[in-house]
Amino acid sequence: MDMKKRILVVDDDNMNLARTRIILGKEYDVFLADSGIDALEKLRSEKADMVLLDIDMPGMNGIETFERMKEFAADVPVIFLTASGLEEDVQNAIKLGAVNYLKKPYRPEELLRRVALEFEKA
Numbered sequence: 001m002d003m004k005k006r007i008l009v010v011d012d013d014n015m016n017l018a019r020t021r022i023i024l025g026k027e028y029d030v031f032l033a034d035s036g037i038d039a040l041e042k043l044r045s046e047k048a049d050m051v052l053l054d055i056d057m058p059g060m061n062g063i064e065t066f067e068r069m070k071e072f073a074a075d076v077p078v079i080f081l082t083a084s085g086l087e088e089d090v091q092n093a094i095k096l097g098a099v100n101y102l103k104k105p106y107r108p109e110e111l112l113r114r115v116a117l118e119f120e121k122a
């Protein structure tokens with residue numbers, strides 16, 4: 001039986017998806033989505049203990065994805081991923097109740113620390 005926590009990473013940047021999976025993969029069970037629609041489909045069919053959610057995505061952005069997630073997965077903690085300089089995105093995320101966000105590109109140790117901290121709150 002796999003007791004690892006399951007983290008869904010959502011980003012339209014495949015390089016960042018791959019990099020994030022490598023960083024988190026030793027400690028967590030990581031699965032990936034490359035769009036908001038893909039993320040919602042995966043969240044409906046698979047258990048996630050946390051979601052790392054890119055804000056700047058074509059089609060359905062991270063804020064819209066988060067709003068839809070709240071309809072059926074409101075208890076899953078979310079850490080938003082933002083490109084540096086997009087302060088408006090960060091402010092929007094905070095308004096929606098997301099106190100946790102990471103600026104890309106993040107260092108591996110920073111990512112691991114933030115994810116561990118978020119799990120400790122639960």
Ligand SMILES: [Mg+2]
Pocket residue numbers: 011012013054055056057
């Ligand atoms: Mg993006």
